[in-house]
Amino acid sequence: MAEKKGFPMPLEVEYPKELQGWEEMYPPTYLFSKERQEWEEKHFWFHDKIHAPEAMYPLDLIFQEAWQISLSQYTTRVFCIPPAQGIAQRMVGCYMYITPVAPPPPEIIGEKAGLFQKRVFYVFDHYDELWGMWLKKFRALGEEMEAIKVPEDFPKFESDDTVFPEPRGYYTSFEVMEAWDKLVNLMIKGWQFHFQYLNLAYLAYLLFTDTCRKLFPGASESTIGKLVAGAYVQMFRPEEELCRLARLAAAVPEIAKLLKSDLPAEKKLETLRKTAEGNDWLVEFEKSKDPWFYVSCGSGWFHYEGSWTTKLEIPFGYLKSYVERVERGEKIERDLPAIDKERAQLAEEYRKLIKTDEDRKAFDDTYKAVRTIYKYAEDHLFWVEHWFHTIWFDKVREFGRLLVKRGILKDVNDIYLFNRFEVPNLMEDMATTWALGEGVPSGAKYWQAKAEKRKKILEAAKKWNPIPAIGTPPEEIAEPFTIMLWGITTDKVNEWLKGSAVAPADVTELKGFASSAGIIEGKVRVVKLLEEITKVEQGDILVCPTTNPAWAPIFTKIKASITDIGGLTSHAAIVCREYGIPSVTGTGIATTVLKTGDTVKVDGNTGIVKILKRA
Amino acid sequence: MPYTLWFDKAGKEALALVGGKNASLGELIRAGIPVPPGFSVTTDAYLEFITGSLKDRIEEILSKIDQQDVVSLDEASATIRQLMAKTPFPTKMEEEIGSNYQALSQVFDTPDLPVAVRSSATAEDLPGASFAGQQDTFLWVQGIDEVLENIKHCMSSLFTPRAISYRIKMGFPHEKVLISVGVQKIADARAAGVMFTLNPLNGDPSKVVIEGNWGLGETVVAGLCNPDKFVVDKVTTVVEREISLKGVECVFDPRSRKVVHADIPPDRREIQCIEDQEILELARYAKKIEEYYGCPQDIEWAIDKQKPFPFNIFMVQSRPETVWSQKRKEPVLGKKSVYELLMEKALSTVKIEP
Numbered sequence: 001m002a003e004k005k006g007f008p009m010p011l012e013v014e015y016p017k018e019l020q021g022w023e024e025m026y027p028p029t030y031l032f033s034k035e036r037q038e039w040e041e042k043h044f045w046f047h048d049k050i051h052a053p054e055a056m057y058p059l060d061l062i063f064q065e066a067w068q069i070s071l072s073q074y075t076t077r078v079f080c081i082p083p084a085q086g087i088a089q090r091m092v093g094c095y096m097y098i099t100p101v102a103p104p105p106p107e108i109i110g111e112k113a114g115l116f117q118k119r120v121f122y123v124f125d126h127y128d129e130l131w132g133m134w135l136k137k138f139r140a141l142g143e144e145m146e147a148i149k150v151p152e153d154f155p156k157f158e159s160d161d162t163v164f165p166e167p168r169g170y171y172t173s174f175e176v177m178e179a180w181d182k183l184v185n186l187m188i189k190g191w192q193f194h195f196q197y198l199n200l201a202y203l204a205y206l207l208f209t210d211t212c213r214k215l216f217p218g219a220s221e222s223t224i225g226k227l228v229a230g231a232y233v234q235m236f237r238p239e240e241e242l243c244r245l246a247r248l249a250a251a252v253p254e255i256a257k258l259l260k261s262d263l264p265a266e267k268k269l270e271t272l273r274k275t276a277e278g279n280d281w282l283v284e285f286e287k288s289k290d291p292w293f294y295v296s297c298g299s300g301w302f303h304y305e306g307s308w309t310t311k312l313e314i315p316f317g318y319l320k321s322y323v324e325r326v327e328r329g330e331k332i333e334r335d336l337p338a339i340d341k342e343r344a345q346l347a348e349e350y351r352k353l354i355k356t357d358e359d360r361k362a363f364d365d366t367y368k369a370v371r372t373i374y375k376y377a378e379d380h381l382f383w384v385e386h387w388f389h390t391i392w393f394d395k396v397r398e399f400g401r402l403l404v405k406r407g408i409l410k411d412v413n414d415i416y417l418f419n420r421f422e423v424p425n426l427m428e429d430m431a432t433t434w435a436l437g438e439g440v441p442s443g444a445k446y447w448q449a450k451a452e453k454r455k456k457i458l459e460a461a462k463k464w465n466p467i468p469a470i471g472t473p474p475e476e477i478a479e480p481f482t483i484m485l486w487g488i489t490t491d492k493v494n495e496w497l498k499g500s501a502v503a504p505a506d507v508t509e510l511k512g513f514a515s516s517a518g519i520i521e522g523k524v525r526v527v528k529l530l531e532e533i534t535k536v537e538q539g540d541i542l543v544c545p546t547t548n549p550a551w552a553p554i555f556t557k558i559k560a561s562i563t564d565i566g567g568l569t570s571h572a573a574i575v576c577r578e579y580g581i582p583s584v585t586g587t588g589i590a591t592t593v594l595k596t597g598d599t600v601k602v603d604g605n606t607g608i609v610k611i612l613k614r615a
Numbered sequence: 616m617p618y619t620l621w622f623d624k625a626g627k628e629a630l631a632l633v634g635g636k637n638a639s640l641g642e643l644i645r646a647g648i649p650v651p652p653g654f655s656v657t658t659d660a661y662l663e664f665i666t667g668s669l670k671d672r673i674e675e676i677l678s679k680i681d682q683q684d685v686v687s688l689d690e691a692s693a694t695i696r697q698l699m700a701k702t703p704f705p706t707k708m709e710e711e712i713g714s715n716y717q718a719l720s721q722v723f724d725t726p727d728l729p730v731a732v733r734s735s736a737t738a739e740d741l742p743g744a745s746f747a748g749q750q751d752t753f754l755w756v757q758g759i760d761e762v763l764e765n766i767k768h769c770m771s772s773l774f775t776p777r778a779i780s781y782r783i784k785m786g787f788p789h790e791k792v793l794i795s796v797g798v799q800k801i802a803d804a805r806a807a808g809v810m811f812t813l814n815p816l817n818g819d820p821s822k823v824v825i826e827g828n829w830g831l832g833e834t835v836v837a838g839l840c841n842p843d844k845f846v847v848d849k850v851t852t853v854v855e856r857e858i859s860l861k862g863v864e865c866v867f868d869p870r871s872r873k874v875v876h877a878d879i880p881p882d883r884r885e886i887q888c889i890e891d892q893e894i895l896e897l898a899r900y901a902k903k904i905e906e907y908y909g910c911p912q913d914i915e916w917a918i919d920k921q922k923p924f925p926f927n928i929f930m931v932q933s934r935p936e937t938v939w940s941q942k943r944k945e946p947v948l949g950k951k952s953v954y955e956l957l958m959e960k961a962l963s964t965v966k967i968e969p
Binding site: 081083109113116117120121124203204206207210211214215216217218219220223346353354355356358359362363365366369517518605606 | 814817818819820821822846848849850851853855944945946947948950951952953954956957958960961962963
């Protein structure tokens with residue numbers, strides 16, 4: 001059956017020969033294997049275009065490893081969603097494939113139901129206070145990560161103060177290895193917290209969707225998204241902070257003039273430091289910066305995306321346009337009370353259409369539940385994927401620099417070519433070589449040769465178009481993430497089957513989430529990296545991998561957005577609904593299939609993008 | 616004992632006099648909905664027409680029907696309807712109808728104003744649509760003689776074979792069923808159709824579903840074409856549309872002076888028959904009408920050819936929707952608490968058909 005439909009079995013997947021050797025980049029349990037063949041063949045594996053759309057650098061896999069454990073355990077062992085199990089991952093030719101594990105035996109479902117009831121209802125009832133505790137705990141974790149000391153170099157000789165009055169007993173060699181282990185452990189721990197309430201938030205969303213669909217069978221995805229999405233979510237804070245800083249700057253002519261100039265960001269900072277007013281503004285800038293400018297320029301999942309703190313040109317670019325707009329008398333802030341009021345009105349109008357008191361109560365209660373806990377899905381994203389990951393990337397870069405300085409690697413970013421179990425080997429080699437004294441060779445040549453080889457494999461993998469799925473399509477899925485994030489349905493599977501034979505240039509239609517209503521035709525502008533955002537012109541249809549607050553200011557320029565990644569409550573979806581422009585998110589392939597200048601029709605009501613004319 | 620009543624003077628309180636259809640037009644006008652003007656010929660007028668020897672003759676013919684014999688039923692029906700057609704209205708009644716028609720013509724400054732003549736039964740909401748007689752509608756009736764003739768024709772529709780046999784079967788006395796007739800300025804429609812204040816496919820109360828075609832609404836009402844379909848969200852006013860290939864429209868043919876079915880020229884077949892602003896205006900009226908009646912409605916509408924937007928939109932009929940309204944009285948979610956619903960959701964799975 002699977003063969004007939006065109007999905008190969010796990011061990012039958014064929015790769016281009018340029019990918020040879022890809023297997024060694026990832027932990028061995030990530031490979032399909034003879035030992036687990038029977039189980040693996042029973043499952044349906046699909047390419048996770050949402051979280052791992054691109055060829056995976058070994059060290060960036062850490063987030064995936066962490067979510068495989070964390071997401072799964074909350075479903076199976078903590079909150080016990082009765083018929084659901086975890087999501088398993090495998091790597092195939094540098095791309096990640098996942099599968100929702102088949103439901104457990106009936107007696108386990110029964111046992112889990114009891115625990116689910118007890119634990120989940122408790123969380124629903126206490127969410128507001130629990131969120132406060134979560135945030136405190138998580139910020140402490142991030143601060144702990146930030147406090148990890150990575151030596152700039154190994155000392156020629158350890159300093160006196162490590163010897164007197166009592167020799168410390170452990171030295172830089174241990175400190176470096178310990179720091180790395182700690183960094184990894186904190187990242188894994190952070191991801192344990194990541195899913196603390198996320199499965200439940202999605203479950204509440206699905207519950208509310210169900211309720212709406214029963215009451216209003218034609219309720220659109222974007223309407224439900226609009227009802228649920230909150231205005232006061234932390235993902236919007238970076239943008240709000242920029243607005244605040246722009247207003248402060250606009251009040252001081254010299255600062256405004258400086259921020260509007262085309263000088264590089266570093267030059268602007270330098271100039272600001274020279275005056276009292278400038279320093280006052282910088283105090284405010286620093287206040288905003290940590291935590292609010294710790295936003296990735298992408299999804300937060302990949303080291304090459306960078307963040308506002310590493311790419312200062314981006315926030316300063318936005319500041320320039322915000323200051324200009326303030327001076328023109330425009331309002332730059334999102335009108336939060338108005339957005340909130342509009343949402344409340346929308347809910348009230350639907351509520352009025354409900355015919356019976358019982359249904360109205362069920363609607364009110366499920367709406368309240370989702371409005372309470374869904375905030376988590378919106379808020380955790382800033383703290384984990386952006387703030388926490390930014391700290392991680394900064395720290396890893398410090399280790400990268402150290403490895404380069406010690407001659408182990410050639411480039412700072414080459415550390416990402418080694419997975420998290422391999423990096424300790426590099427650390428140990430570096431420490432050992434230092435400890436052994438002068439004139440001792442390290443394994444640098446070995447590591448560097450490996451790095452070169454892996455770079456080539458990854459380059460080849462980027463050119464390869466991985467198959468959408470592997471193995472046997474399942475009969476049923478209960479895992480809330482699979483349903484909500486990947487939207488796995490019969491249609492989706494068929495789409496993959498259909499799409500698997502089509503080359504990007506031959507695709508005529510894309511399907512994604514109908515995230516913001518409206519239909520519009522126009523030319524697309526494909527922006528893969530945030531740095532290219534300056535090329536966007538008024539009235540373009542933005543096509544990008546994903547958006548987040550780092551992209552926010554562009555939404556006043558575009559007339560629709562199409563993304564590869566993101567659901568109904570993704571950043572692009574929320575902002576487009578606010579600005580009333582159509583949006584189709586989570587197409588998986590928009591940036592691959594579309595080229596700048598193509599004419600498309602974006603239908604935000606159905607989630608379909610039609611390619612009308614190729615550029 | 617009025618023979619006629621203008622629509623705006625007779626709402627639901629006058630149901631016995633003007634019948635369901637006409638009373639609902641009165642109600643629509645009161646709700647501030649644009650309705651082409653017109654008047655009812657009342658059930659009193661009908662009663663006065665069917666008196667004396669005409670009444671006796673009808674009763675005699677009816678009493679001789681052999682229920683088992685279809686031919687005898689058909690003959691009786693034909694005889695009664697001919698008899699009614701030949702019998703003139705009482706002079707005063709004829710004068711009153713005449714002066715109303717003239718007044719209506721004067722309002723539009725059109726001698727012999729084209730009107731629609733429709734029966735409006737008093738027992739419409741009883742089970743069995745054929746109870747009161749066929750719901751006859753005559754379009755593009757012009758001149759007082761044609762108006763009178765068609766009023767009579769509507770009245771005699773109480774005596775179609777089906778109506779007679781139904782009453783006999785149900786044991787309902789013939790003389791207890793009355794009829795009123797509406798005379799209404801015809802909406803010279805560029806496009807027309809029906810709309811529901813819920814989605815008749817799934818009962819979704821948050822949607823207005825509009826179906827329309829070029830020309831008069833009869834092609835949509837009678838299901839003679841694939842209409843354009845628009846589903847409008849009552850809250851967000853987002854419109855989903857299905858534009859159909861429309862082959863036939865119902866139009867007035869000035870040469871034959873009849874309403875005919877005409878092929879739609881190719882250049883209009885695949886064109887959306889109502890504009891977006893008209894869709895939204897129709898949906899707005901649908902909401903207003905539903906709110907006024909307090910229950911879902913099934914509405915006929917027309918877009919006038921001549922008038923500018925928004926003055927070109929008219930409702931010509933509204934009646935309660937029955938199928939989903941009955942179901943929706945019960946809670947859809949089955950009186951469950953949020954925890955029960957959550958448990959249900961947690962236990963659910965999504966079936967994938969391989």
